[in-house]
Amino acid sequence: MPSSKRPSNEKLSPSPRSKRRRSYLSDTYTDASSDFQEQSLNVFILDAKMKPETIEELSSLIDNFHHFDKHPFLKEKEGSTQRQLRICSSVKDADVVVTVVQMRKRLERHVDWSIARRKAIVTPSWLRDSVTSRQLLPCGKYAALGELYEQTVRNCPDADCSQKFPDAGSDSEFLQEVSESSDPKHPIKKDSKIRYNHRYACMRHSPLLCPNQGLVERLAILRRHRELEGLDMQALSYERAISVIKAFPHHIIADNIHEVSDLPHIGQKIRSKIQEFIQHGDISECKNVLSETRYRSSVDFTAIYGVGPVTARKLYSSGLRTINDLEKHYEVSPQTNDDIANNLSQGYRLVSSTTGLPQLSIKVGLALREELSLQIPRSEVEEIHDVVMNELAHIRSGCVSTITGGYRRGKAESNDIDIVVSHKDLKCGGDQVKGLCAKLVKRLYDQGLVTHVMHMSSFREHDTLRTTHWDSLEKALAVFILPSHGKEQKHVHRRLDLIFAAPEVYWTAVVGWTGSKMFERDLRLWAKQEKGMKFGSSGISRLHDSKLYFPKSEREVFELLDLEWIHPTLRNADL
Incomplete structure (x- = not known):
């Protein structure tokens, strides 16, 4: 079952001793027996995905960190400050958040994102290494989330500011376009040069789904057929016609077919296909193509990585018709999900001489065909x-x-x-x-x-x-x-x-x-x-x-x- 979102003020009990520690530690106090002031830094342990023994370990580390009174982490001087750690029960009060969560989606189940951006979010290694070295280490190396790296460095309680980033300045323009591009509401202005009958697709608005989506899908079958048969110029003609129809803002019917005839890249042959679709709701050639064994085999073959139209035609000419035929040809056994990982690490690995990493061959593509599809x-x-x-x-x-x-x-x-x-x-x-x-x-x-x-x-x-x-x-x-x-x-x-x-x-x-x-x-x-x-x-x-x-x-x-x-x-x- 998915874990429920934890309220940010919910108390966390990593160990039976945590309440005792919280009862005698104050945020800031002066030790009468020394000449330096001690400041306590709050640490919130986010227990999501964390094993109980890890929680207990981290809790103990914080406890030990506090008891290094004779070995201050900052050089002991008159008026200097010694900073210690204590567990806090609310993420809002934390200076540092320790977590094993490394993805925003999971973190937001437990911590509001606006709060997370104001904290140093680190992995448990930060606490372990800080205790070992007896000093608060810079947080950048231990940032738990990549996209919060800068915020973690900026909010880190360490004394070393060398890792901190300057204000974005001119970079703000460099970054703003990503968020600006997320709003799809861009109506065409009255004086716009953008129009549906323009020759270039970069001057037309082409929505994901258009009023003539059914027609587009049938023409796409013919385009795919031409491509698989090596008829590249014919395939490009269908591709251009499809792009024009995608931008046409009205449902094409007999009453406005004359408007389509005036569109760029719509020749007589394409126009006849459109008329047939209007009259019968389908295109006869599409039915014929879909019934062809050669077309179905080529579509299946080219779905495998490494098999293009040319290779697909060669395989078909050699007598191969199905995926099973392909598996026998390349000596690949049918795979189950449990077998894939083992086989990929054994017989199906082709290591690149350049990178030293496994390459994706046709053999591997066959083994992974269901997942990659x-x-x-x-x-x-x-x-x-x-x-x-x-x-x-x-x-x-x-x-x-x-x-x-x-x-x-x-x-x-x-x-x-x-x-x-x-x-x-x-x-x-x-x-x-x-x-x-x-x-x-x-x-x-x-x-x-x-x-x-x-x-x-x-x-x-x-x-x-x-x-x-x-x-x-x-x-x-x-x-x-x-x-x-x-x-x-x-x-x-x-x-x-x-x-x-x-x-x-x-x-x-x-x-x-x-x-x-x-x-x-x-x-x-x-x-x-x-x-x-x-x-x-x-x-x-x-x-x-x-x-x-x-x-x-x-x-x-x-x-x-x-x-x-x-x-x-x-x-x-x-x-």
């Missing part, structure tokens, strides 16, 4: 993001991040998780994030959170002369699994994409990785054909002289390209 709810996306950023905080402080992809476009469930990471230091942040991707993935792997790596790349200089789309950011495409605790529901493997960008190109990376695919394609096309510029996730440059632009917000990305701002939830130009 499951949709990821928004709550789990957020939980995984919190875990990743918490682990990152142990490697590098001051990092910022944005969850992009379908999550940012408003989808209730995602196929994978995309996280763009940078550093808040606009001047030196580039050096702070360089090489950080590999370090984070290695740490996640050592913690058992990353099981396989599909792809890993390092930073490359932005190539303004390259004519094709190029992403020079540091990236890791991996398989991630949340840790399971006790009798809670077992977690499944998820696809996780980590993208690291220098601060000066952070917002182009956020735009580039938010999607959708057709929105991004037209964004690059607009930049090149209409503005003589090159846009990519790794930067914006001017074509004729290769001048680079470094936007300080997401809105500025649009402004540099002479585009009106389109909210992420209105960039769903694909199905």
Whole structure:
């Protein structure tokens, strides 16, 4: 059963002796036998997920810490202050909160977030090491939650201020766009250039679900069929038509079909499909395609990591038709959830000679196909993001991040998780994030959170002369699994994409990785054909002289390209 939220003023009894200690310790008192004043610092032990023996241990440590009267933690001088620890029963009164909880979602069940931001939230190791060293240690190294790292450092009772961060200053603009982008209410202004019949998807509002969603889903089958058959130009034609219909604000019926005929990218062939759908509620070719064994097999095959349309066609030509055939071909036995972990650590591991980490091969993709095909709810996306950023905080402080992809476009469930990471230091942040991707993935792997790596790349200089789309950011495409605790529901493997960008190109990376695919394609096309510029996730440059632009917000990305701002939830130009 899920634990109930504990009121912030609820008393905690970590040991039978805690009441006795609270009865004789005051917040501040003067010891008559010495020349220094002693101040007591309040420690609140959050017992959530904490074993009883751990609670008793921490309680005893605080007790021992108090009794080091002959060994002051600050050098004993006349008028100096000795600071001791005591257990407090309310988190509101605490100077330090000790917890094993490392995710915001879990912490908020017990501590109000506004209170947590005003406290130093540390792991039990802070208390253990402080007692061992007989001094209050800086809290940064022991921050329990990555996203509260700065608050923990700032609110730490230690005397060392070297870790403390200055006020955000100019960085506030760098960070504000994430929260500003969370409001989907952006109606079209009267003088707006945005219109549903525009040629470019980056100049249209494309909602997640449109008035003609049924028609879009049938056309998507034909687009997918062309793609699987290697008919890329035909697939692109259907993709463009779908993006236009997604933005059409009215339900298409016989009375307004003439309006659709005037839309860009709607040719005679597509128009005939639309008319058929209006008359019969379906498209006959879709029925034929769905009944084809070749199409069904290709769809199943390409759902496996490492199998694209070309490989799928080769497998089909060699006589393979089903997933069972594929398992026999690659010598993979049907897996149960209990068997997957064991087999992945034995026969299905292909270690990369570059990273030294297990690679995700077709064999592993087959073993994980059921888990990786499951949709990821928004709550789990957020939980995984919190875990990743918490682990990152142990490697590098001051990092910022944005969850992009379908999550940012408003989808209730995602196929994978995309996280763009940078550093808040606009001047030196580039050096702070360089090489950080590999370090984070290695740490996640050592913690058992990353099981396989599909792809890993390092930073490359932005190539303004390259004519094709190029992403020079540091990236890791991996398989991630949340840790399971006790009798809670077992977690499944998820696809996780980590993208690291220098601060000066952070917002182009956020735009580039938010999607959708057709929105991004037209964004690059607009930049090149209409503005003589090159846009990519790794930067914006001017074509004729290769001048680079470094936007300080997401809105500025649009402004540099002479585009009106389109909210992420209105960039769903694909199905």
